[in-house]
């Protein structure tokens with residue numbers, strides 16, 4: 001019998017002999033105990049709650065590989081249905097039975113696919129016009145998610161970024177257009193900006209781009225990164241135009257594992273029509289009783305997430321999704337209002353566009369404070385919460401903010417507990433006679449480099 005208490009977990013090499021499964025289980029399980037409880041992790045956008053039937057369904061499919069479509073053809077059919085449902089949520093004009101789209105492991109893969117399609121379309125256009133295919137570029141704001149940096153580096157695309165600021169907290173359409181030229185493969189606005197929770201104004205961008213394209217003949221399209229907003233706006237603000245109702249929106253990506261309400265490992269990308277999906281990226285299978293187009297960077301991938309997504313569509317329906325998203329919005333707005341009323345904080349924006357928001361230390365309060373938002377993050381961690389403090393992206397990198405992401409499973413009661421914990425932490429900070437270490441670092445930097453955290 002292995003004495004579990006004396007067992008050292010392997011770090012470098014595989015142990016020579018195995019041990020009993022229950023002991024191995026416990027060793028691995030014990031490693032996870034000091035981690036944040038997923039429900040209290042307000043840093044993540046990713047689903048931390050699904051109901052028992054969803055969990056059962058996904059667990060039962062844990063050994064199914066999505067790519068084995070001959071063996072599991074119904075999974076592929078359900079995947080196609082999910083793409084259809086999502087395309088229709090985003091007001092696709094495509095009339096064919098199976099809409100042009102793809103499943104990804106997350107928004108990152110979905111964004112990459114949208115980006116690659118834009119790059120290949122641009123290359124085809126250059127070739128057709130007899131122009132050189134070098135130096136493609138992509139335009140977005142400085143508040144891009146890191147996947148766009150990865151895309152640009154991996155595919156050798158120049159990244160052009162429009163700075164965001166307190167005056168222009170989202171992508172400025174006019175400035176974005178100024179950065180475009182004949183080598184621009186697409187503009188990427190974000191609905192549900194990772195850093196702020198706000199929405200870039202896609203409608204305004206589309207309007208200005210339409211004029212620009214008419215004048216130049218460049219036909220630059222828009223890929224909307226709707227990692228969070230893609231499953232919020234259709235339910236919360238259906239009248240708000242950001243999707244395929246806009247002429248130049250040729251592709252949209254989202255995370256099924258964020259507000260699509262599925263556990264981690266799921267993203268979606270949809271094209272306006274098959275003609276915007278380059279043939280080199282697609283292969284068709286015809287053994288499913290229909291022609292289903294398949295696109296992806298990965299080959300093998302879990303089928304369970306697709307089943308979870310399709311289950312959620314059936315289980316919640318449109319009204320159910322609306323209810324879940326409205327509850328998250330209401331709780332985010334409730335926290336936003338309470339935080340905004342605390343004298344030590346200022347909300348970044350008056351509006352809450354998606355169920356997340358950020359705030360910073362009030363400018364006046366900051367002058368005499370003996371603590372920083374990093375201290376607050378650490379204090380909240382002691383009660384189990386993960387509420388991240390971070391510096392804003394390039395162009396606002398001197399500003400430290402804190403963010404709360406509200407997801408299904410966060411109740412009003414939990415919000416009150418969090419707000420209570422924030423208030424208590426602030427009360428304790430206000431009793432401090434001396435500045436905290438993080439405050440001292442901040443002041444040292446301020447002395448050295450001038451004002452560090454601008455507001």
Ligand SMILES: Cc1ncc(COP(=O)(O)O)c(C=O)c1O
Pocket residue numbers: 045105106107108109111145147190192193194225226227228255266267
């Ligand atoms: C706007 C945006 N795009 C892309 C991503 C990447 O998403 P994923 O983690 O699903 O790959 C995120 C993740 O937070 C995001 O917020």
